[in-house]
Amino acid sequence: MIIALAQINLHVGNISENMTKIVLCIKKAQQYKADLVVFPELSICGYPPLDMLDYRDFTSKCTDAVENIARICTDIAVIIGSPSLNPNKQGKSLYNSAYFLFAGKIQSIHHKTLLPDYDVFDEYRYFEPNNHFTIAEHNGKRIAITICEDLWFDQKFDNSFYNNRLYSASPMEKLINQNPDFIVNIAASPFSWSKVQQKKEIFINTAKKHGIPVFMVNQVGANTDLIFEGGSLVINHKGELFDRISWFEEDFQIYELQEVLHSPAHGKKQVPTESIQMIYRALVMGIKDFFAKSGFQKALLGLSGGIDSSVVAVLAAEALGHENVYSVYMPSRFSSELSREAACKLAGTLNISFQETGIDNIMDSFQESLKPVFEDIPEDTTEENIQARIRGTLLMAISNKLGLIMLNTSNKSEAAVGYTTLYGDMNGALSVLGDLYKTQIYDLARYINLHKEIIPEDVISRPPSAELKKDQKDTDSLPDYDVLDKILFQYIDQHKDISSIAEEGFDKNLVEKIVHMVNSTEYKRYQSPPPLRISSKAFGRGRRMPLVAKF
């Protein structure tokens, strides 16, 4: 039996474009004489469709699309994900389903059992969980069809929640009891730099435990904030990695089942990829897909001569092509000559468009207008914020006039503690680095410069500054990023409380102060652009905190 894995990049809601892609893959699989081609979870509509599922015409279009695909599956079987209607009167109206198509029609529908409902996931909001377990049969082989976390049930995987309350046995057990020859897992599992290894182990453990191969097909591509890494894989019945297909790009591979069962581990097996390299590729894909899927080509960003905007410029040029990146340097009286040089040099190295527009005259006009209100109140952060907002307004004006999409250049550390200006440096359609702590951005900058100085070394070596007042340094207001980021990571990504963090050797007063900064600036993050998610706990949709709570 020949099995094709179609790791495709889907566009949420764009059913016709997704259909075209799916049909092309089926034709390709037919050319390879494949018996079966497997597509990712919710391929028809992309993941996550969110509240589009509340519209009946949308779900009808999905089910119509599946029926249309079934018609062309005359001599080949297809496993593909789509929402399906729950025919029962009780429960939610939809399932998250895997359709098994063959001989021109839908042979069976297999629903997802373990619906994730944590972080960015809201599957209980839309879907009824499955409680009926069947095996698909094709060409004499019995196939256990599972959807994403269904296969994770009896695995240890922190940060994920198993809705196991509903089941005395795991979905895998119920299927394994029916003696399948192999397991198919269709997934839409987003990237998190800390989970890559753990996810692989789940599939290895499953194959080993049950003694049958696993074929897993993951989505690839980004849907706004969510980035799917691909990395679909084939594990043989001994739990050995037979093949891992591409990260962060579409791929199509075929496998002979007998070969998976009898050959030694496959030659194409990838070497493990370093975190920082994966983050780089994730962000590039995140930018690329945001533009492709929103129908725009050109990006705009403010280049400050600092490390964050420098890294964003590099990523944007890589993702969109240097000819599509427009950068603006907007100095004030507090900007250093070093900043201008660094911004200018980087723009030259990247060969991106570069413009300089000073803000002092606009600042003066604001101060003039505000004089009757401000009277003799001394300068404070108000004046710093005005500068940031002038820059934000200039960028938005250029964005509007020239049809460019503005990229946000702020980072997770400053977003966490509120060291940002709402409607100023928090502007942008997409926050490229919003899920990277400052120390990770330094790592990324060093990775970018690994073989050649792209980002001027001065940018990396000099102390970070917002340059919003004379001789300002980030450390005037914040602890060293080395310390700050470690505390933030434990509080935000690991949900540790103050005492537990202090026990790791941090000053308790400092931890309290930082946690307070995080909790009291929730209102700023509520209005932030979506951050490209590369961790298992980004700000944005996946972290939901009250705004005027007292902690």
Next chain:
Amino acid sequence: MIIALAQINLHVGNISENMTKIVLCIKKAQQYKADLVVFPELSICGYPPLDMLDYRDFTSKCTDAVENIARICTDIAVIIGSPSLNPNKQGKSLYNSAYFLFAGKIQSIHHKTLLPDYDVFDEYRYFEPNNHFTIAEHNGKRIAITICEDLWFDQKFDNSFYNNRLYSASPMEKLINQNPDFIVNIAASPFSWSKVQQKKEIFINTAKKHGIPVFMVNQVGANTDLIFEGGSLVINHKGELFDRISWFEEDFQIYELQEVLHSPAHGKKQVPTESIQMIYRALVMGIKDFFAKSGFQKALLGLSGGIDSSVVAVLAAEALGHENVYSVYMPSRFSSELSREAACKLAGTLNISFQETGIDNIMDSFQESLKPVFEDIPEDTTEENIQARIRGTLLMAISNKLGLIMLNTSNKSEAAVGYTTLYGDMNGALSVLGDLYKTQIYDLARYINLHKEIIPEDVISRPPSAELKKDQKDTDSLPDYDVLDKILFQYIDQHKDISSIAEEGFDKNLVEKIVHMVNSTEYKRYQSPPPLRISSKAFGRGRRMPLVAKF
């Protein structure tokens, strides 16, 4: 048996303040010789605590607080809501629980069965559903304790989802089978202008069906966007409304069970309240609580002379006191004299602080700076947006300098179709009218002017305009609000698709155009301030759409 209902206003996360309030009510109930005092759902922590529940120290503080309260319940019983720990290894670590306290300790814990997971509700994200049903006994009476939607199970109530897949019988049936003498329902059910009547009927139907009284205690007060209306009620065993306690304010009432069973309907029964009046009260409470709970006193808003900002000024003055409202009129060369007069007159009528700051000089400095970039490209919406952003920046500067909280003055109609400027008129900490369609704002203005002209009649009668270019009218870009709002209501609030809306007698091309405007401006709403929620489908947390989807 004397039963006290404590309809209190809770602050999310502020356990110590909530505790103080709870203890005071218990003491008061003791003075009235009450046998039982009932508090709302999740009283200890406020509703909804959201991801604060992911922190172990937070949930420990909640359970500690309940134990402390139990200690003072020596001669009185208390029913109170709090998260409780799930002692089982399987499932989520928490329950949403009602504690029954008496004789100085926790007598029993009753968990919520039907966890809402639609719109703003994410209870499956945090809580394990109950599957164990017991009756509490006190002074010879058997009490069926239910939490919010548990009582709704066998009721028709559109827009709500019943997780009835888990149960062959409803939680109510399981409790009724155990012959309770009365039902207690503790709730945190937020206000929606269209659901008030329906919610009452649920309780009436339940009491009638089972032939026993129902005592329902709802939270009152606002937690950022979510507004709880109170309106706790007592229904006798015949399904007659015995008493309805206050809307939109704290209240404490005591009832003699025998009297509920044997007296005719209570004299205090409220007359039904009109929608528009309830909306007015909801918004006033929403503003008041946002400030009280975030620790601020003073509000700032831009007064344009238009209807939206006029209505916000009235509401803010009512909520915070005229001395705490600071208004700024920011004219440009496109502002009409009528606008200045209207803004000025309203500020005078309300006796709120009023400042005028023109924006033309700042606009000129922006245009001067942008000349090299814009070259000869003709004026377009870019210049309109710059004006809105200058105003947004001026307001934020005043807000920063004087410690005022900026109120947003945009409405649901313009938010829906994107007839707004991100980082401009979309600025603000709280969107007061973000869940009111423009036509509802006219209704509200007329309600405000019912007995006396507060908002100048000119403001209500003249055609709405953004005044961002010469002789501009909203109708240059949008259909009449009468038509627009009807289409938007069906698409957004009722989830109808294009064909179904067109079938109601609207031009299909117009419906398509409007739906496209809604779907293509999701990115703007993603960065909007939270709107005070008064409908069953507001923008914000309760409506989750993909950002770069194709529809």
